[in-house]
Structure formats: structure tokens, C-alpha cells
Amino acid sequence: MQIPVEGFMYPNEVELQWSILIVLYPFITGLVAGAFILASLERVFRVQAVKPTYRLALLTALAFLLVAPLPLQLHLGHPERSLEMYLTPHRSSAMAMFGFVYLWYLMGVLLLEIWLDYRREIVELSQTTSGGLRWVYRVLTLGSRNVSERSLRIDERLGYFITLIGIPSAFLLHGYVGFIFGSIKANPWWSSPLMPIVFVFSAMVSGISAVMLLYMLSTRLRGQQIDMRCLDTIARYLLYTFIIDFSLEMLDLLQRVYEADESFRSLDFMVHTRLWTSQVIIQILLGTVTPIALLGLTQVLKFRDIARKRVYGLAGCLTMIGIFAMRWNVVIGGQLFSKSFLGYTTYKMAFATREGLLTAIALMILPFIILWVLVKLLPPWAESGSLPGSGVAPAHGTS
Amino acid sequence: MDITRRRLLALLPAAAVAWKYVLAGTPEASPNYKLTEHWWGMLIDIPKCIGCGSCVRACAEENDVPEGYYRTWIERYHVADWKIERPEVESPDGGKQGFPPHADDGGKNFFVPKLCNQCAESPCTQVCPVGATFVTPDGVVLVDKSYCLGCRYCIQACPYGCRFLNPKTNTAEKCSLCYHRITKGLTTACCEVCPTGARQLADLKNPKDPIHEFLKTHTVQVLKPHMATGAKVFYNGMDGSVR
Amino acid sequence: MFKDIEHLIRLAAVIAVALVAFVILRAAVVPHSFGQYGHYRGAAIGETASRPIAFAGHDACEGCHTDVVDQKKLGKHVVVACEACHGALAKHADDPGSVQPTKLDTAIVCARCHEANSAKPQGFPQVATADHSGGLACDTCHQPHRPKIEAEGKK
Numbered sequence: 001m002q003i004p005v006e007g008f009m010y011p012n013e014v015e016l017q018w019s020i021l022i023v024l025y026p027f028i029t030g031l032v033a034g035a036f037i038l039a040s041l042e043r044v045f046r047v048q049a050v051k052p053t054y055r056l057a058l059l060t061a062l063a064f065l066l067v068a069p070l071p072l073q074l075h076l077g078h079p080e081r082s083l084e085m086y087l088t089p090h091r092s093s094a095m096a097m098f099g100f101v102y103l104w105y106l107m108g109v110l111l112l113e114i115w116l117d118y119r120r121e122i123v124e125l126s127q128t129t130s131g132g133l134r135w136v137y138r139v140l141t142l143g144s145r146n147v148s149e150r151s152l153r154i155d156e157r158l159g160y161f162i163t164l165i166g167i168p169s170a171f172l173l174h175g176y177v178g179f180i181f182g183s184i185k186a187n188p189w190w191s192s193p194l195m196p197i198v199f200v201f202s203a204m205v206s207g208i209s210a211v212m213l214l215y216m217l218s219t220r221l222r223g224q225q226i227d228m229r230c231l232d233t234i235a236r237y238l239l240y241t242f243i244i245d246f247s248l249e250m251l252d253l254l255q256r257v258y259e260a261d262e263s264f265r266s267l268d269f270m271v272h273t274r275l276w277t278s279q280v281i282i283q284i285l286l287g288t289v290t291p292i293a294l295l296g297l298t299q300v301l302k303f304r305d306i307a308r309k310r311v312y313g314l315a316g317c318l319t320m321i322g323i324f325a326m327r328w329n330v331v332i333g334g335q336l337f338s339k340s341f342l343g344y345t346t347y348k349m350a351f352a353t354r355e356g357l358l359t360a361i362a363l364m365i366l367p368f369i370i371l372w373v374l375v376k377l378l379p380p381w382a383e384s385g386s387l388p389g390s391g392v393a394p395a396h397g398t399s
Numbered sequence: 400m401d402i403t404r405r406r407l408l409a410l411l412p413a414a415a416v417a418w419k420y421v422l423a424g425t426p427e428a429s430p431n432y433k434l435t436e437h438w439w440g441m442l443i444d445i446p447k448c449i450g451c452g453s454c455v456r457a458c459a460e461e462n463d464v465p466e467g468y469y470r471t472w473i474e475r476y477h478v479a480d481w482k483i484e485r486p487e488v489e490s491p492d493g494g495k496q497g498f499p500p501h502a503d504d505g506g507k508n509f510f511v512p513k514l515c516n517q518c519a520e521s522p523c524t525q526v527c528p529v530g531a532t533f534v535t536p537d538g539v540v541l542v543d544k545s546y547c548l549g550c551r552y553c554i555q556a557c558p559y560g561c562r563f564l565n566p567k568t569n570t571a572e573k574c575s576l577c578y579h580r581i582t583k584g585l586t587t588a589c590c591e592v593c594p595t596g597a598r599q600l601a602d603l604k605n606p607k608d609p610i611h612e613f614l615k616t617h618t619v620q621v622l623k624p625h626m627a628t629g630a631k632v633f634y635n636g637m638d639g640s641v642r
Numbered sequence: 643m644f645k646d647i648e649h650l651i652r653l654a655a656v657i658a659v660a661l662v663a664f665v666i667l668r669a670a671v672v673p674h675s676f677g678q679y680g681h682y683r684g685a686a687i688g689e690t691a692s693r694p695i696a697f698a699g700h701d702a703c704e705g706c707h708t709d710v711v712d713q714k715k716l717g718k719h720v721v722v723a724c725e726a727c728h729g730a731l732a733k734h735a736d737d738p739g740s741v742q743p744t745k746l747d748t749a750i751v752c753a754r755c756h757e758a759n760s761a762k763p764q765g766f767p768q769v770a771t772a773d774h775s776g777g778l779a780c781d782t783c784h785q786p787h788r789p790k791i792e793a794e795g796k797k
Contacts, residue, residue, distance in 0.1 A: 008488040010513075010560030011469045017551040017564065077549015077569030084529040084548065086664075087672050090681050095552050096528035112653075119649065142656065144649035151646040158650070185626060186522060186558035262484075339560055340642035342488055434679075434687070449762045451755040453726050460730045461696045475761050497754045500770065501761065508761035533682035543686035546673075579693035588697050592726035594755055595766070 007343025014345050016335045019355040021071035023331045024363055026177045026199065027324050028068045033174040033200065034207010035061040036110070036166060041237065043163040049233035055380035056218065057211045058114050063371035065106055071363055074354050094180045105173045109166040115140070116159040118378050120147045136377070174203040181330060188263035189334040194252050201245035206323035208238045213316040214371075216309065222381065228305055232298075235312050239295040242319070246288050249326075266341035274336050274344060279329045287322015291315040432582045437537040438604040439576055440631030441590075442613060443512055445638075447597035450475060450510035454589035454598060455495040461577060461588035468563045469493040470574040471514040471589055478640045479506040486640040511634075511641055512598060514589070515540060515561040515574035516622060519629030523553035523562065532571065538603070538631060539576045547571050558626045576600075603631070697725050698735035706738065710787055717788035718767075727751050727786065748780040 003014050039057035041047045073079045086103075089096035115122075123145050126137035175196035181187075182195025212234045219226045256264055271279055294315040298308055332347050350356035450473055458464060458471045473494030477487040491498065494510075501508070521540050524532050531547035534540050547570035554562040554571055565572040577587035581600065585591070590598045601610035613619075613635070620637045621630040634641075644651070678684025703724040704711045714720045725731055727746060734741040749771075758768040769775075775782070783791060 008474075008490070011472050011490055011493045012554075012563040013560045015563075017554050072550075075550075077551075077564060077571075078547065081529075081546070081548045083671070084531075084546065087668050088530055088676055088681070090528055090530045092525045093528040093552070095526065095550065099528070115653075142649060142652040144652055146645055146648055148646060151649065154647060154650070180552075184522075184526070184556050186556055335555075339558060340488065342486070342642060432691075446763055449755055449766055449768075450759065453754070457697060457725070457730070477761075497757070498759055498761065500757055500759055503760040508759075510761050530676070530681040530683070533680055533686075535687055536679055541686065541690050543683050543689075545689075546683055546686070575690060578690045580695060580697075580699075582691045583695075585695070585697075585699045588730075591697050591699055591723050594722040594726050596721060 003348055004346050005343060006345075007338070008340060009338040009343045009345050010340060013335075013338055016332070016345070016347050018331055018335060019075065019347075020328075020332075020349055020357065020360045021075045021355050021363070023324075023327045024071045024360055025068065026174070026203075026331070027206070027327045028064050028071070028363075028367070029174050029177055030199070030203030030206045030323065030327075031210050032061045032065045032068065032105075032207065033170040033203040034205065034209075035064070035211050036170040036207070037204050038208050038211050038234065038237070040163050040167050040170075043160060044167065047233065049229050050237075052227050052230045053211055053215045053234065055117065055378075056215060056375075058110070058117070059374045059378065059380060060211055060214055060371060061207075062110055062114060063367045063374055065102075065110060066370055067363060067367045068102070070366070071360075074359060074363075094176065094183055098176045098180065101169075101172055101176050105166075105169050109162060109169050113159055113162050113166060114378070116155045116162070119155055120152060121378065123147050171200050175200045181334070186339060187334050188261075189267055189337070190330070192252060194248060198245070198248050198252070201241060201248060202323050202326055204241045205238065205245050205319060208234060208241060209316045209319040209323075212238065212312060213320070216313060216316075218375075226309065228308070231309070231312060235295055235298065235308075235315075238315075238319070239292065239299065242288070242292050242295070246292060249288075263341060266337050270333065270337045270344060274346075275329055275333050278325050279333070283322050283325035283329055287318055287325050291318045291322065294318075434536040436604060437602050438631075439538045439581060440517060440601045440603050440610070440633065441514070441576070441587075442599045442601050442610055443632060443634045444597045444599070445509060445511060445634060445636040447595040448473070448510040448512055449595055449597075450494060450498050451594060452494045452497040453592040453594060454512060455493050457588040457592040458574070459495070461580075462575070464572075465565060465567060468565065468572075469495075470561075470572070471512060473498075474511045474513060475508070476511060476638070476640060477501075477504065477506055477508050478638065483638070483640045486642070488642070507638065509638065511637070512589075513559065513561065513622075514632065515576070516559055516628065516630035516632040517574075517576055519631060520627065522556045522558065522626070522628055526552045526556040528552065535578075539578050539581075540573075541575055541578060542571055542573065544568055544570050544572075558623050558628065601633075695732045696730035698730075698732040700724050702735040703731070713785075713787045717790055719787060719789055746786075748784075748786065752780040752784075752786070 005014055035057045038050065039054050039061070042050050042054045073082060076082060085096050085099045089099060091097065119141075122137055122140045124147075126134060126141050126145075129137060178196035178199030181190040181199075182192050184190050212231065215234070216226060216231070256267070291314075294311050297303075298311055303311065335345075336347065337344050352358045452473060454471055455469065455473060459469075462470055464470050471493075472490055474488050474490045475494070475498050479485075479487075489498075498510075517538060517540050519534065519538065521534060524534055524540060527533075528550060529546060529548060531543045532540065532553055533543070549564060549569045549571065551564055551571065554564065557573075562571055562573040564570070577585075577589075580587060586600045587598075590600045599610075602608045603610065610633075614633065617635050619633045619635050621633060622641070623630075673683050673685065675684035675686075676682070679687070700723040707724075710724075714722075728743050731741075731743055734743055753771055756768050756771075758770045762768050771780075780786075
């Protein structure tokens with residue numbers, strides 16, 4: 001298909017290399033990091049108010065983390081060779097080192113923390129459930145049935161320690177993705193020391209927002225009352241993080257506009273034309289300024305519970321759209337202009353191909369399906385009014 | 400010194416490693432070629448380039464380059480008066496079929512052939528996650544087709560836009576400086592067919608190579624020196640407008 | 643005491659087994675020449691160097707076609723390699739009898755270099771072919787191996 005080019009692009013630059021799948025990837029890992037940070041607020045920083053979302057946040061992080069490698073695999077020219085990244089990692093490559101950061105975070109932090117927190121229930125469920133599911137729980141117990149007070153206390157201590165390590169690990173997970181882009185000197189839209197930091201904060205924003213929305217939705221589905229103190233606290237943390245994130249992005253923009261170096265003229269034109277809708281309208285106005293204003297309003301004015309819930313819901317949805325737009329603008333935007341600074345190309349997104357829109361939509365739906373399975377397998381809530389088929393009352397991190 | 404059995408046992412692994420290095424530097428196809436004796440680069444003489452496109456066509460044929468992708472290409476520049484920072488550039492099909500005739504429109508016009516700069520500190524090899532692209536001991540940046548994942552990180556990292564993803568092999572690809580030719584004493588396909596000598600292969604480690612004298616007596620640049628890539632393709636007579 | 647950390651010991655054992663499996667996998671799967679010269683498969687150098695050659699190089703042509711060499715020596719095209727116009731002919735050089743190069747269409751081949759273009763160096767011979775030859779093929783008047791038209795005899 002003919003790709004419309006304006007001005008001059010190096011002949012090999014016309015076709016975009018990284019598609020919507022590579023936009024999805026930082027979005028998904030961002031949700032993971034953000035959800036985990038929210039969970040750690042309770043565990044490490046003792047913010048009691050957000051306790052009701054602790055387990056849900058962990059399971060959300062896991063569901064998204066399991067899906068995270070899929071867009072990458074689908075994008076590779078040779079996915080069957082992807083094991084090479086673990087067998088012969090090139091130490092100077094941020095991408096290679098990220099493979100280990102991901103593995104560490106998945107195994108050493110997230111899975112371990114979930115296992116330790118749920119161990120008592122897992123042991124109980126391995127004894128009370130019947131059928132094939134029983135074997136799943138039995139495997140998860142690793143053959144040990146000890147749930148004595150002492151062992152549970154050891155679990156608690158170890159879990160605390162892991163969460164403690166988990167916080168910098170979560171920052172590392174998504175900061176690394178920022179570094180993968182930020183370290184490319186060839187691309188002035190990406191190359192910036194601020195990249196990892198901007199990515200981490202926008203990840204936190206999207207993760208907190210996602211857990212907030214999921215908490216509201218799941219509580220509704222269970223026919224339960226939303227804990228407003230919890231929700232208000234989450235919304236407050238969302239607002240603070242958002243303000244920091246927005247400040248960082250505006251700082252970057254201000255510096256670029258003022259210095260106006262060689263790349264600036266080309267990038268400025270790109271933002272005013274090809275990225276106008278996705279960056280200025282969707283990311284900044286709808287996706288950042290509006291949610292910040294809405295959340296700010298709830299801090300300044302007194303709203304009734306029901307009004308506040310509606311505002312949080314709206315702000316949360318706009319935030320998710322805004323952060324997705326931010327990933328789009330970074331990944332796609334960075335490939336729309338020529339490295340000669342003399343031209344622009346167009347992204348022709350396919351629909352039903354391996355890297356097309358349909359695949360991207362499927363990959364965004366998949367984590368919710370996995371989350372549903374996880375919630376069934378390891379229920380985050382007490383018995384009454386839970387989703388059908390869940391197990392016993394959990395010891396820690398519930399409502 | 401007595402060669403005791405113990406000493407021999409200790410020496411053998413060391414000898415095996417040493418033998419490996421003795422054998423190193425001799426690719427099977429060219430038994431007389433020693434990797435450490437060469438350091439490859441290229442000289443492009445811009446005032447000599449006539450934009451005929453022979454190099455682009457020859458490269459495509461020599462290296463099976465698929466349609467629409469380019470291991471080398473030619474750009475035509477038009478610089479109006481003092482507007483050095485805003486040249487008008489075109490490269491129809493990479494210059495493969497030459498360029499359409501232009502009437503003299505005032506200003507300065509010239510051709511610039513481009514290819515992989517065979518960077519000594521190449522950013523593309525720095526970012527490859529698995530070691531599928533690398534700088535050989537004789538200074539050529541190659542891609543290992545059977546190891547490349549097709550992640551395209553190297554394509555993003557190249558400041559010169561010389562890399563692409565080959566849709567047939569689904570691996571990254573770029574100019575290999577006709578490695579299969581230069582290791583046999585031939586020159587690259589593009590240099591072979593260039594009718595004016597605008598492109599010339601250079602062996603920087605060979606004291607008799609004419610490039611040394613040329614570099615001493617001419618005004619020469621590399622592309623994007625601020626990127627500090629250690630580029631080894633040298634451009635004679637290159638205008639400041641060249642991007 | 644150990645009873646209370648039994649589950650952690652089991653977990654440690656699982657991790658240890660996984661690590662050992664990884665090490666064994668690595669030893670089995672990583673190509674042998676990897677790391678020979680640097681962080682890449684050393685054998686790739688030899689493989690790249692063994693690719694088949696398409697252009698023979700003018701030295702190969704000049705071995706047999708000495709008459710053309712003599713003719714070219716007298717003109718400006720002495721610096722132009724044979725395959726620049728005739729295309730890749732390594733197959734012909736290897737087996738001259740069975741692989742015949744195709745006859746060239748001078749209207750196309752010559753124009754690529756000599757069609758007038760403002761970006762070509764001023765001193766380089768170039769013409770607007772429509773005005774210059776009025777549609778005639780270039781070899782009507784020019785001998786490609788010795789292109790300058792002398793006062794006496796051409797072909």
C-alpha cells in the first residue's frame with residue numbers, strides 16, 4: 001500500500017517499524033507498575049484506607065503482567081527466537097536487560113507476594129474444593145500444609161520485605177521501558193533523560209486509575225457498598241501523581257519550545273499537524289487537564305457521595321484514554337517524522353493482521369478475562385456477596 | 400622444565416583456547432584473508448556523483464534487496480541561495496532509475512549517495528538485545544540473519560536511516576559493504592559499477608590505500624558527527640545542507 | 643522450627659531446579675561459535691563471506707575481452723566498469739559458453755548517466771536527449787566502448 005509522505009523521508013523510514021502493539025506494551029506494563037504501587041501504599045506505607053483494594057490491585061497487576069509479553073511476541077519477525085534474549089542477552093541493550101527485569105518482577109516480586117498473601121486460603125481451598133480445581137490448589141501449596149500462626153507470621157514478614165523491594169522493582173520495570181525509548185540518541189522525540197521518569201509517573205497514574213475503576217465496578221457487580229473513605233483516598237493519590245506527571249511533561253515541552261534546536265521545527269510541525277488530535281486534544285485537554293480539574297474540584301468543593309462516584313468514574317475513564325494517547329504519541333509520534341528533519345510519513349494501521357487494530361483490541365480484553373479467572377481462583381473479598389464460586393474469607397487485605 | 404603429566408594436563412586447555420585464536424581471523428571462504436589486517440570504510444566524492452543510480456541497481460542485484468527497500472540510495476539536493484538549513488531533497492525509488500530531468504532552477508543542486516556508515520561505535524549494535532548485529536574485527540557492521548529476532552530496535556537506533564526489515568526473511572538488514580566480495584579481494588558492487596569513481600572502497604589499515612593521501616589533502620566530513628558514531632564513510636565536498 | 647518455613651524451603655528448591663534447568667538449556671542451545679570474537683555468533687562472519695557473487699568485476703571481463711579493452715583504452719569510458727552497463731555477469735564469467743549477456747538498449751542505458759540534470763556536475767557530458775538525437779538510439783552515431791565521434795570511421 002502506498003504510504004503518503006510529505007517532504008523528504010530517508011527511503012527506509014517511510015514504513016513505520018513499531019506498530020500499535022508497541023503502543024500497547026508500555027500501556028500494559030504501566031498499569032502493572034501503577035497497580036502495584038497502589039497495593040504497596042497499604043502494605044508498606046500503612047495507608048489503611050486503601051486496604052479494600054489491596055488484593056484486587058495485586059491480581060490486576062498479575063493479569064496485565066501475564067499479557068504484557070504478548071504484543072511483543074506478535075510483533076517480532078521471529079518470535080520462536082525470543083528465548084535468545086535470555087540465553088545470550090546483550091548487556092549493552094536496554095531491551096535485553098529488560099527481559100530480566102520483567103522476569104524478576106514477575107517471579108521474585110509479584111507471584112511471590114501473591115502466594116505469600118494467599119497461602120492460608122490456598123491450603124484451605126486445596127482441602128475443601130473438589131474436582132480438577134483441587135489439583136490446581138494442591139500444586140500451588142507446593143506440598144506444604146503448614147498454616148500455623150508462626151508460619152503465617154513469617155509469611156507476613158517476608159511479604160512486607162518483598163513489597164519493600166517491590167516498589168523500586170515496579171519503578172524499575174516501567175522506568176526501563178522509558179529508558180528503552182529515552183536512550184535512543186538517533187530520535188530526538190524520544191531521547192531525553194526525563195523519559196524514564198515521565199513513564200513511571202504516567203504508569204502510576206494509569207495503574208491507580210485502573211484499580212480505582214475496577215474496584216468501583218467489581219463492588220457494584222457484587223452488590224456491595226463502596227468504601228468511600230477508600231475511594232476518596234485513591235482519588236487523592238491519583239490527583240497528586242497526576243499533577244507531578246503533568247508538570248514533568250510540560251517541563252519537557254517548555255524546554256523544547258524555548259531552546260528550539262534543529263529537531264524542534266520538525267517536531268513542532270508534526271505536533272501541529274499529524275499529532276494535533278491525539279496529543280493536544282485527547283492526551284492533554286481531555287486526558288490530563290480535564291481529569292485533574294475534576295479531581296481537583298472534589299478536593300475543593302463538597303460533593304455528595306453519589307456525585308463524587310460519578311466524577312471519579314468519569315475522571316478515571318478519561319485518564320485511561322489520556323495515558324493510552326500518551327503512549328501512542330510517544331511511540332507512533334517518534335516515527336512519523338524523518339531523521340533528516342525534512343519530512344513526515346503516515347501510520348497506516350492494519351485491521352485484521354498480526355499487528356492490526358483487531359489484535360490490539362483482543363490483547364486489551366485478554367487481561368480482564370485473566371483477571372476474572374484469577375478472582376475466581378483467588379478471591380480478593382470476604383464471602384458475603386462475592387462473585388459466585390469463590391472461596392473462604394481471606395486473612396489479610398480485605399473489606 | 401620437565402613436562403610432567405600434571406603440567407601437560409594444565410597446559411592442554413590453554414593450548415586449545417590459543418589454537419582457537421590462531422584459527423580465528425580466517426573465514427573459511429577466504430583462507431588468505433586475515434580479519435585483523437583490515438579496517439574497512441568508504442570514500443564518497445560528491446562533486447563526482449552524477450546520480451545515475453548504477454550503484455543502487457547493482458547493490459540490489461548483488462545482495463537480493465527487495466523492491467521498496469534500500470541498502471544504498473541517492474538523494475538529490477536543491478539548496479536555494481543561503482537557505483542551508485532548509486534544502487529540498489528527493490529520492491525517487493532511492494534513485495534506482497536515476498533522476499527525472501530538472502531544468503536549472505537557480506540555487507545549488509547535487510547528488511549525495513548514502514549507505515551504512517559502518518560505524519566503529521555503532522548505536523545499532525549497542526541496542527541489539529541478542530547480538531544478532533555486530534562489528535566484525537575488520538570494521539564491517541553485519542547482521543546475522545539466522546539469529547536476528549526482528550525486533551527492529553536497531554532500525555530505530557540508526558541515525559542515518561540505513562536499516563530496514565526484509566519482508567522475506569523478517570530480519571533486519573542493511574548494507575554489508577559487500578563483505579562477501581571484499582574478503583575475496585574484489586571491491587563492493589556499488590564501487591565496481593560507479594562510472595565516475597564517486598564511490599571508492601577504502602581499507603584504512605592498509606598504508607598503501609589512496610584514502611590516506613586523499614584525507615590529508617581534501618576537505619572531508621562524516622554524516623551527523625554530533626552523534627559520535629565513529630562513522631567510516633567519508634564525504635568529500637559535502638555541503639552543509641546535507642542531512 | 644523448620645516445619646514453619648517448610649513451604650519456603652520447598653519454594654527455594656523449586657527455584658534452584660529452575661535455575662539448573664536454565665543453565666543446562668543454555669549450554670545445549672547457545673550456538674558454539676557464540677562469543678568467539680565478541681557478543682555474536684562467530685560463524686556468522688564466515689557465512690556472510692560465503693555468499694554467492696553476482697558481479698564478476700572488470701578484471702574478470704578483461705581477461706577474455708581484450709579487443710574491447712583496447713578500444714576502451716582510447717576513450718573516456720576507460721574508467722567505466724563493464725558491468726556498469728552490461729549488468730551482473732559473474733555467471734557468464736564462470737561459464738561463458740552457456741550464459742549469454744543480453745543485448746543492451748542504448749536509449750535506456752546511456753540516458754541514465756548522460757541525460758541532462760541540473761544536479762549533475764557542470765563539466766560532465768550531458769544532453770537533453772530529445773533535442774540531441776530526436777529519438778534515435780545512441781549507438782546510431784556513438785560507439786559505446788569508445789563514445790567520442792572521431793572525424794573518420796566510427797564503429
